[in-house]
Amino acid sequence: MKFREKLARFFYGRYGSDQLNNFILILCVLLLIAAMLVRGPASYIIRGVSLLLLVLNILRTMSKNVTKRRAENAVFLKILYAVKSFFIRQFNRIRYIKSYRYRKCPGCKNHLRLPYKKGSHTVKCPRCGTGFNVKL
Ligand SMILES: [Zn+2]
Numbered sequence: 740m741k742f743r744e745k746l747a748r749f750f751y752g753r754y755g756s757d758q759l760n761n762f763i764l765i766l767c768v769l770l771l772i773a774a775m776l777v778r779g780p781a782s783y784i785i786r787g788v789s790l791l792l793l794v795l796n797i798l799r800t801m802s803k804n805v806t807k808r809r810a811e812n813a814v815f816l817k818i819l820y821a822v823k824s825f826f827i828r829q830f831n832r833i834r835y836i837k838s839y840r841y842r843k844c845p846g847c848k849n850h851l852r853l854p855y856k857k858g859s860h861t862v863k864c865p866r867c868g869t870g871f872n873v874k875l
Pocket residue numbers: 844845846847848849864865866867868869
């Protein structure tokens with residue numbers, strides 16, 4: 740058997756890479772850079788963590804349990820989306836500070852963007868219909 744065929748057979752059915760693996764790899768590189776900047780025992784700890792992440796990355800890539808790896812990636816993407824939307828919300832808060840204020844609905848925790856008018860107002864949530872007072 741040719742080497743190429745052996746290689747193809749070895750990688751057949753393996754999970755490969757996904758967003759979570761890419762994230763782990765980036766984290767690995769960042770930790771290695773951080774380890775170069777730090778001196779003493781902390782440097783070895785950071786290198787150790789980086790090595791563990793690299794091993795985890797290789798194990799995930801070589802895994803044949805595709806269903807489980809996909810589920811892990813789905814959880815990762817969910818968390819990534821939550822973090823991303825948090826930062827986008829904070830950015831928009833600053834960007835539109837002159838014309839809007841952002842408040843959370845006490846009923847359904849929905850984020851509402853309210854036009855900025857000084858004084859006390861009654862707001863009705865468009866999602867759940869809860870009415871509540873806001874002071875802008
Ligand atoms: Zn609501």
